[in-house]
Amino acid sequence: MRIKTLLLLSLVLLVSACATPRGTGDLGIIIERAAGSVQVVETTTRTRLTRIAGLGDLSHASLVYSRDARHAYVFGRDGGLTRIDLLRGRIDKRIVQAGNAIGGAISQDGRLIAVSNYEPGGVKIFTADTLELLADIPAGSGDSKRRSKVVGLVDAPGDRFVFSLYDAGEIWIADTRNPRQPQVRKFTNIGKLPYDGTVTPDGRYYIAGLFGEDGLALLDLWQPDKGVRRVLEGYGRGQEPLPVFKMPHMDYWAQAGGNAYVPAVGRSEVLVIDQQDWKEAGRVAVAGQPVFVVARPDGRQVWVNFAPPHNDTIQVIDTLSLAVIRTLKPGKAVLHMEFTPRGEQVWMSVRDENRVDVYDTGTFERVASLPADKPSGIFFTSRAHRIAQ
């Protein structure tokens, strides 16, 4: 009798726990790249809510959030596009839309999902609610039959998606006001091997990092007629570049005090750019080849992780003095960092230790650690309302 009551009571508790309405503003997703699974986590008490499997090859996986911050669209390496319901902790819908994909974006109005593909090279546009294919933009360059791998896909205000063609060295703007027939504007000869791109938080400037030469390509989306121009040209000063054992990434635009912070390619430096005139404002010597260079949301610090063999290290740059003020050794293979919405803590995936560690950004102390299976990207729902999340 008592056991029955207890069972009943726990059942009631369980049901009411599930039914309790909750927000999603403190939720996030951790990618478990090798297992093809994701964890849904909560940043207020730093706990795991659920684990969702069956997402395919998640190496280099990334995601964007719906504007209600309840759903996530996960872009997998194997071309998988998966919509996840964070509150129900399950997959809503999953399609495999290409042979090899690299990332994606969600339109300003939240109604379109764009995916950038390596194979076949191009961008595909889908409805966000049903994942129905609306348009396919093959990334062929000029008369060449060869299609380019597409990188650095972002959304921009005005129903636009912007992306770069890795092989061809071009930047394209796709206007999706009529999503079934996107109007594409192409900018050619933007530089050799653009490896990634991002846009400033106001959506004005699109910047592509170049692997094939020292410099970045800059496009003013307010004045596209002015064309693409090269900035920080020749920052390597002719020195032989160091080998790059992992491609740097341009995640969310890192800016602080009017300056932007980007990884140098082939040298152990973070480049600082004055966003008024887009000239070099300084450079910070760091521990190795930077991979992610991310600013704390208030811009007071910039955190950097590195390519092998320095991928056990994190460095923190003070944005007033441009000095490295802290070097952390969280463990083997630190792959990604994500700040809590207002930056009091940072979560980082330590892949080879099978952990996600949480650090206090004021004291630099580790305040929590969560188990995770070969974690890579960490994405919090605060991205949902950013331009170019």
Added chain:
Amino acid sequence: MRRPRHMTGIVLAALSALWSGTACAEISASRQAELMHLLVQDCGSCHGLTRKGGLGPALTKEALDGKAPVMLREVILHGRPGTPMPPWKSFMSAQEADWLVQVLIEGRTDAH
């Protein structure tokens, strides 16, 4: 008892078995595990965890069919100038690169 028709084939197979056998014998099990980890995780960053390619080309058994092992070893050790493929010689010996080439050509996903 049947006589082998192509003696060369047999000799080649024997030689190749001997070669891979030697390579395995001289790389400890723990080092093999490290190399597999590097292959999956670090090479996988560009070539895909399942070797189906990414920014770098596919490294599946099918994709490597007909490619000379020596050439593959040289690419691993010295990289390919003009492309993002870096030289991995500071991470492994030539013999260890040979072992990785063998793993790739055979399409093996475990160390043994």
